[in-house]
Amino acid sequence: MTWALALLVGALYSAGLFLALRRSATKIVIGLALVSHGANLLIFTAAGLVRGLVPIAPLGSDSPPPGAPDPLPPALILTAIVISFAVTVFSIVLVKRLAQQAGTDDPRLIGSHDA
Amino acid sequence: MLIASIAAISLFALAAPLAHGAWRRGAGPLLALGVGSVFARLAWVAPDVTAGAVTLERFAWAPQLGLEVALRLDGLALLMSLLITGVGAVVLLFASASLRDHPALGRFYATLLAFMASMLGLVLADNALLAFVFWELTSITSYLLIGLDHHRAEARKAATQALLTTGAGGLALLAGLVTLCEAAGTYQLSELVTRAEVLDHPALTPAIALILAGCFTKSAQFPFWAWLPGAMEAPTAVSAYLHSSTMVKAGVYLIARLSPLLSGVALWDSSLVVVGAATALGAAFVGSRQTYFKRVLAYSTVSSLGTMVMLLGLGAGGATAAAVFLLAHALYKGALFLVAGVVDHATHVKDSERLGALWRSLPITATAAALAGLSMAGVPGLLGFAGKELWVKESLHALQGGWTPWLIGAVAGAGALNAAMAAQVALRPFWLAAPSSAGAHAPAKDPAHAHGPAWPLWIGPALMALAGLIGGVSPGLFAAPVALAAADAIAGLSPGAPGAADVPLDVGHLVKPGPALYLSLGAVAAGLAVFALRRAYRAATRPASALDPLGPQSAYAAAYSGVLGTAQAITRVTQNGSLHFYLRVTLGFVSVVGWGTLWRAWAGASEPIPRTPVGPIEAALVAGTAVSVAAMVLLRTRLAVIAALGAAGYCVASLFAVYGAPDLAMTQFAVETLSVVLLVLVLYHLPRFPVFRLTAARVVDAAIALSVGALMSGLVLLAAGVQLAEPVSAYFSQNASALANGRNVVNVIIVDFRALDTLGEITVLAIAALGVLALLDVRAERPGPRASAPGQPADAHPNPAHAPADGALAGRAPTIGGPA
Amino acid sequence: MNALDSVILRTTTRLLLPVLAFFSIVVLLRGHNEPGGGFIGGLIAASGVALYAIAHGPDRARRLIGPDPRWWLGLGLTLGITSAIPGLLSGAGFFAGLWVSAQLPALGTLKLGTPIWFDAGVYVVVAASMLAMIFRLQEH
Amino acid sequence: MTAALLSLPLLIPLTAAAACAAMWARPRAQAGVCLGAALATLAASVALTAQVLRLGPIAAQAGAWPAPFGITLVADTLSCVMLLINSGVLAAAALHGLGSVDRPRASGGHHALTLTLAAGVSGAFLTGDIFNMYVWYEVMLLSSFVLVTLGSTRRQLEGGLAYLTLNLIASGLFLAGVGVLYGLTGTVNMADLALKLPAADRPQLVTAVGAVILTAFAIKAAAAPLYFWLPASYDTCPPVVAALMAGVLSKVGVYSIIRASSLFLGQEAAVFQWLLALSGLTMVLGVFGAAVAVEIRRVLAFHSVSQIGYMLMGFAVAMLAARTRPESQPVAELALAGAILFMVHHAAVKTNLFLISGVVLRARGTTRLAQLGGLCHTHPLTAGLFFVTAMSLAGVPLLSGFIAKLALVRAGVQAGQDAIVAVSLFVSLLTLYSMSKVWDQAFWKAPAAPPTKRMHFSGDPATADRDTALMLVPIGLLAGLALLIGLWPSPALDLCRRAAQEVLRPALYVGTVLGQDPTTEPAQAPTPPEEPL
Structure with missing residues (x-):
């Protein structure tokens, strides 16, 4: 399964970055959202996979069952998810405002002052 | 005393604008008096210094960097500092009259005095880095002085050229000094010149090359001299002071300062002689074809600087000649520049050929010009003769040392052409008849100046010319002791030891029949002949202007446009405004660096990749994610792509759920739902994506994206297999319940163990909310329905797409101070 | 988007709102022991108000929550930051958890501590930022 | 006490930002809060620095959870210098903002976002935890995204898109790198990583992870060839x-490179060889852009790139010297001290130049060189302050830039890195050129055209003079700072050298965070839960 998830991480990054290279600011933002999915899955997979147990201590017990998955990666990913959500929402509104002003969301048509 | 001198002049610089504001006319003479008092103080100790006393003053500055305020007054420093303060006082006086009505006179005083303080610091500095500090300050103050009349484009251009040329040299000098001093292990100049062991150091050659590059640019040697004639855009007072008497001698000074160590090194000596001689002859040739006062003087200055540089390459005898020449040149050339200023002031004519018989209206000035001109031409009885005579003598001497006879040709030619130039500026306008052409000006026509110039104007040239005369007639009075003490310092002779000081300078000793005398008198005669036949000479030499494209000005222009053209070309490619290009380069870099390093890491890893059984649910989820991702790449409507994004997110969330992270899964489900809703809300109205086509660009993009993706897969596999240490998270599982009162370890981590992360996270969320509001509310463009508030200017741009970026803010705000 | 002209929706949301609000608080409080917590709780609360806004229009929803969402943002952040202070004052260090427990009849022991205070801050910030964005996008 | 001091540079701006958000409708009050918080942050940073200079590096564990389990805040001299930079720039911007931030921008959240930006930066400088650093990175990045686009002009949005996209890619890489690091070592505490990674003795593995993380940092630092976002957005x-x-x-990017690679990522000297090469490229490409740019802010933006190169150069020279020859420790210290001093200098000077461009923009409505001119007659004070600051940027003596440059050149020559020294001096010349170009075109030249009627005053034109005066206060202070460092460099040099010494001895940092160093607050268990209500 590690192999499969590793390839999936690669697929998420590849597709996300490929979208970021397209002629649409919308696709860029969506692609970056996909990249952050990839990063989350990467953290998750890199730390090791455990199936069927949760890192929650059962009632009456002081600690989760032995062999429960590492609780830290989910906590880190939780933070990362919220952050990437916040960034995605902001960026998509940015793209919308840009598209409203420029009449297109093609970065090749709008981003030219920098040349 | 030394630091006090520099501090006093710096103080004058700071006080100058105030003084000018308070006293107007009186400020200049007052400041000149102040500088004069510093001169007097230095002159007071001169007898001690020429007798061999060396004054040292040291103060800590930045010991961490080897930067120390170490000041040292020896013979060479004395010569230079007397010139700096003496000529400085006279020039201030001159400027107070010649620039009387200049709007920036206060600022001019301040800058000139700041320059003077820097120059004084440079010649007194005994620390290489301190010397460099002052060296750079002279470049900057000179920039400001050349650009004093900055409304004129030529002045600004000349200022920039001077700044860039001397600035480039300065940086070379810094590198050279640091290299040399690091090799020698000391930054103290007086210590450095005794470290002969550095002569075997491999860094010596680059250090010499770099130091000479600095000195040659500053002292306007071939091929860097182009900035100096340009610098004549400055007011005459500035030219007289900076560009003939002092700053341009900084390079010569530094060469002299390092001579005790480096004299005798083949590269050093031969560079000085070859470049110096080339400059002396080349500049003399160019100058002898000019007629404008300041141009002639500028090129003759360059030529003289070449002479001094050349002499410094000729050993101890050359040092004596150089010191005498330096003193003589400062006096006559300073005088002639001021004379040119007086003439310009009186007649507003800059071309020496269009003037004549000025001795009638400007008798004192004409006399001063005559004396200075004779000195410059090298006529016996004046200090200039001593300088020239020693020069010729040393050149002949060098011939025996194996130098090519061409050298003598260069010396003779330069001497002759300098004599011609002396006649051109000192003889032609004053003592010859006015030209008959209609453009001729007689100053008497100008009633304002009919009574001759004010005393501050003529006193300077008169004093300097007189000094040249006294120096020639009675060298023992001041010229010989000062110059010879300097020569001792240049030759590295310990003060008081028998050496150069034995060289007699009085006319009786110098006028001895021999090749030297014949040669130098011949040169004067040839010069006069050139002057007499100047029209024919100029006509005959006109073909030489074909060489201009190879000249220093062209070299500067080529370097300037070459560097900027390269910069332009590169910047146009790199910062081309295409986000797509930026992304490609960035991702390409990631891919190259990532694979380059991952490859080696893989090769060194032997751990197996962990295998966990794949159940049907996981398989379905992986497949679902993969399909959604593929759909995102292939689909063309926005809604479909957003839906696919949501599907991918749900699949990933389900994977989290399967592998024991329920909180994570819950959050991801919630966030994914919200994202999709918001994306749809925001993007609902936008058009479809462009049509999918397989193009070469797309293939490249795909390759880059796949490469980075594969890199990430590789990293995951590496990290999943290799475990270098036990995870710290066992601590969380053990203590969450007992110490943190929570059974859900993930949540306890979020709100307690790693609460700081979460604090940052909610801050991000809050910022995003503020950001969305700001994007939608604060609008500088596109006056929509909200914009039609009363009081809004009617000239709102009809087409928002073409509104200027800094347009009026729509809505409730008046305007926004936006970027342009 | 204006309020949907639907009596049913209005009535439903009016009824749903207190339920969701209560539920969100429960999720917030139980997060320490079971899946849940401030983030999810805040999202649930926000979705309740968002539904209300869809049914009754953003103006009435704004009146419902009282001050502007930005005020609530400030409050939530302040809650989060100030939960660091008791630990600082007690000398244990900032963000150090301090706990008190109360015996509640019928419910057993209720443990309250600064981490829950902190989680409440998370709850408020999440809800407020969601509402700030949703209201504005709705009005736009 | 220590814990309080360590958390204040983070908590003060964050609290003030919360207050500003709550006071969204009262821009003047927000400006006041912002300035007050900035000054308080500055005071806290100064106090913290004093403490660190007295006691050596100090650490505090958030939530009192012992390292490496909780998140550690740690301040060594480098962190303190960076905090001083941050709070100083924040204070200058807040002061300037009193005159330059108009009402719509203020109610759009300018002050709150300025404060969150500062908080994020403080967090990044203080945290001893690499994932936590990621979080603070995102705080400051999103703050800056919003600040860059606040006003929503088309150019701002365009610049914002480039800025956002490239920085988010950096975030994606950073996060991935952190995940891989955790997967390898099971820890995200940087001191713990500094113990565990070298102990594993797998330098090639570390370099592979380091390549990803350092590339992310290099994007954020705007090093070549990853700097495109900076010139695209700063001038908009x-x-x-x-x-x-x-x-x-x-x-922050440079700091992170220094911190991470000196502690745990730079196990192979080749890393620093590459960094050195990139620093040269960064300098040259940046200054080329500046030399040909025709708009003041664009010139300044490109220079920012170029000067990042100097900082990286100093660090790379230092690490190469320290790694290759143990006896060249003093050289390494000087090089790194130079790099750190360069950051201090650059913060003061570049901030100031941008602030001055704000005065120019206010006065003339444009910062395009062709349309400017004559400012040294109409705005002599601004002109003088610009000249001093610009010359400092160009490394002219008696000003801060010279001291920093001299330290780098000396160390470079001592370390035998002649090529990079040559490059840096060439770049220095072009810096001088482009600063003189701005001076020439904007200040010296006769005005190109009479100022347009449509001036870009924000707020009330009646208060324009007062606003401009307010804007000039921080400009004067920063120019004074550049002069002060130039004239009296020893204190700054000593501070930076101490910071360099600590960076070059990672054991000190590790000991402070993990060990029983007396200055570290002992890790305490939380108060027992069973206390009566």
């Missing part, structure tokens, strides 16, 4: 925002 936003970003933001 209000000068006060550009000042904030140029002053501190890209230095």
Whole structure:
């Protein structure tokens, strides 16, 4: 399964970055959202996979069952998810405002002052 | 005393604008008096210094960097500092009259005095880095002085050229000094010149090359001299002071300062002689074809600087000649520049050929010009003769040392052409008849100046010319002791030891029949002949202007446009405004660096990749994610792509759920739902994506994206297999319940163990909310329905797409101070 | 988007709102022991108000929550930051958890501590930022 | 006490930001809060620095959870210097903002976002935890995204898109790198990583992870060839925002490179060889852009890139010297001290130049060189302050830039890195050129055209003079700082050298965070739960 998830991480990054290279600011933002999915899955997979147990201590017990998955990666990913959500929402509104002003969301048509 | 001198002049610089504001006319003479008092103080100790006393003053500055305020007054420093303060006082006086009505006179005083303080610091500095500090300050103050009349484009251009040329040299000098001093292990100049062991150091050659590059640019040697004639855009007072008497001698000074160590090194000596001689002859040739006062003087200055540089390459005898020449040149050339200023002031004519018989209206000035001109031409009885005579003598001497006879040709030619130039500026306008052409000006026509110039104007040239005369007639009075003490310092002779000081300078000793005398008198005669036949000479030499494209000005222009053209070309490619290009380069870099390093890491890893059984649910989820991702790449409507994004997110969330992270899964489900809703809300109205086509660009993009993706897969596999240490998270599982009162370890981590992360996270969320509001509310463009508030200017741009970026803010705000 | 002209929706949301609000608080409080917590709780609360806004229009929803969402943002952040202070004052260090427990009849022991205070801050910030964005996008 | 002091540079701006958000409708009050918080942050940073200079590096564990389990805040001299930069620039921007931030921008959240930006930067400088650093990175990045686009002009949005996209890619890489690090070592505490990674003795593995993380940092630092976002965005936003970003933001990337690679990522000397090569490329490409740019803020933006190169150069020279020859420790210290001093200098000077461009923009409505001119007659004070600051940037003596440059050149020559020294001096010449170009075109030249009627005054034109005067206060102070460092460099040099010494001895940092160093607050268990209500 590690192999499969590793390839999936690669697929998420590849597709996300490929979208970021397209002629649409919308696709860029969506692609970056996909990249952050990839990063989350990467953290998750890199730390090791455990199936069927949760890192929650059962009632009456002081600690989760032995062999429960590492609780830290989910906590880190939780933070990362919220952050990437916040960034995605902001960026998509940015793209919308840009598209409203420029009449297109093609970065090749709008981003030219920098040349 | 030394630091006090520099501090006093710096103080004058700071006080100058105030003084000018308070006293107007009186400020200049007052400041000149102040500088004069510093001169007097230095002159007071001169007898001690020429007798061999060396004054040292040291103060800590930045010991961490080897930067120390170490000041040292020896013979060479004395010569230079007397010139700096003496000529400085006279020039201030001159400027107070010649620039009387200049709007920036206060600022001019301040800058000139700041320059003077820097120059004084440079010649007194005994620390290489301190010397460099002052060296750079002279470049900057000179920039400001050349650009004093900055409304004129030529002045600004000349200022920039001077700044860039001397600035480039300065940086070379810094590198050279640091290299040399690091090799020698000391930054103290007086210590450095005794470290002969550095002569075997491999860094010596680059250090010499770099130091000479600095000195040659500053002292306007071939091929860097182009900035100096340009610098004549400055007011005459500035030219007289900076560009003939002092700053341009900084390079010569530094060469002299390092001579005790480096004299005798083949590269050093031969560079000085070859470049110096080339400059002396080349500049003399160019100058002898000019007629404008300041141009002639500028090129003759360059030529003289070449002479001094050349002499410094000729050993101890050359040092004596150089010191005498330096003193003589400062006096006559300073005088002639001021004379040119007086003439310009009186007649507003800059071309020496269009003037004549000025001795009638400007008798004192004409006399001063005559004396200075004779000195410059090298006529016996004046200090200039001593300088020239020693020069010729040393050149002949060098011939025996194996130098090519061409050298003598260069010396003779330069001497002759300098004599011609002396006649051109000192003889032609004053003592010859006015030209008959209609453009001729007689100053008497100008009633304002009919009574001759004010005393501050003529006193300077008169004093300097007189000094040249006294120096020639009675060298023992001041010229010989000062110059010879300097020569001792240049030759590295310990003060008081028998050496150069034995060289007699009085006319009786110098006028001895021999090749030297014949040669130098011949040169004067040839010069006069050139002057007499100047029209024919100029006509005959006109073909030489074909060489201009190879000249220093062209070299500067080529370097300037070459560097900027390269910069332009590169910047146009790199910062081309295409986000797509930026992304490609960035991702390409990631891919190259990532694979380059991952490859080696893989090769060194032997751990197996962990295998966990794949159940049907996981398989379905992986497949679902993969399909959604593929759909995102292939689909063309926005809604479909957003839906696919949501599907991918749900699949990933389900994977989290399967592998024991329920909180994570819950959050991801919630966030994914919200994202999709918001994306749809925001993007609902936008058009479809462009049509999918397989193009070469797309293939490249795909390759880059796949490469980075594969890199990430590789990293995951590496990290999943290799475990270098036990995870710290066992601590969380053990203590969450007992110490943190929570059974859900993930949540306890979020709100307690790693609460700081979460604090940052909610801050991000809050910022995003503020950001969305700001994007939608604060609008500088596109006056929509909200914009039609009363009081809004009617000239709102009809087409928002073409509104200027800094347009009026729509809505409730008046305007926004936006970027342009 | 204006309020949907639907009596049913209005009535439903009016009824749903207190339920969701209560539920969100429960999720917030139980997060320490079971899946849940401030983030999810805040999202649930926000979705309740968002539904209300869809049914009754953003103006009435704004009146419902009282001050502007930005005020609530400030409050939530302040809650989060100030939960660091008791630990600082007690000398244990900032963000150090301090706990008190109360015996509640019928419910057993209720443990309250600064981490829950902190989680409440998370709850408020999440809800407020969601509402700030949703209201504005709705009005736009 | 220590814990309080360590958390204040983070908590003060964050609390003030919360207050500003709550006071969204009262811009003047927000400006006041912002300034007050900035000064308080500055005071806290100074106090913290004093403490660190007295006691050595100090650490505090958030939530009192012992390292490496909780999140550690740790301040060594380098962190303190960076905090001083951050709070100083924040204070300058807040002061300037009193005059330059108009009402719509203020109610759009300018002050709150300025404060969150500062908080994020403080967090990044203080945290001893690499994932936590990621979080603070995102705080400051999103703050800066909003600040860059605040006003929503088309150019701002365009610049914002480039800025956002490239920085989010950096975030994606950073996060991935952190995940891989955790997967390898099971820890995200940087001191713990500094113990565990070398112990594993797998330098090639570390370099592979390091390549990803350092590339992410290099994007944020705007090193070549990853700097495109910076010139694309700095000249589109209000000068006060550009000042904030140029002053501190890209230095966070440099700081992170220094911190991470000196502690645990730089196990192979080749890493620093590459860094050195990139630093040269960064300098040259940046200064080329500046030399040909025709707009003041664009010139300044490109220079920011170029000067990032100097900072990286100093660090790379230092690490190469320290790694290759143990006896060259003093050289390494000087090089790194030079790099750190360069950051201090650059923060003061570049911030100031952007602030001055704000005055120019206010006065003339444009910062395009062709349309400017005559400012040295109409605005002599501004002209003087610009000249001093610009010359400092160009490394002219008696000013801060010279001291920093001299330290780098000396160390470079001592370390035998002649090529990079040559490059840096060439770049220095072009810096001088482009500064003189701005001076020439904007200040010296006769005005190109009479100022347009449509001036870009924000707020009330009646208060324009007062506003400009307010804007000049921080400009004067920063120019004074450049002069002070130039004239009296010893204290700054000593501070930077001490910071360098500590960076070059990672054991000190590790001991402070993990060990029983007396200055570390002992890790305490939380108060027992069973206390009566």
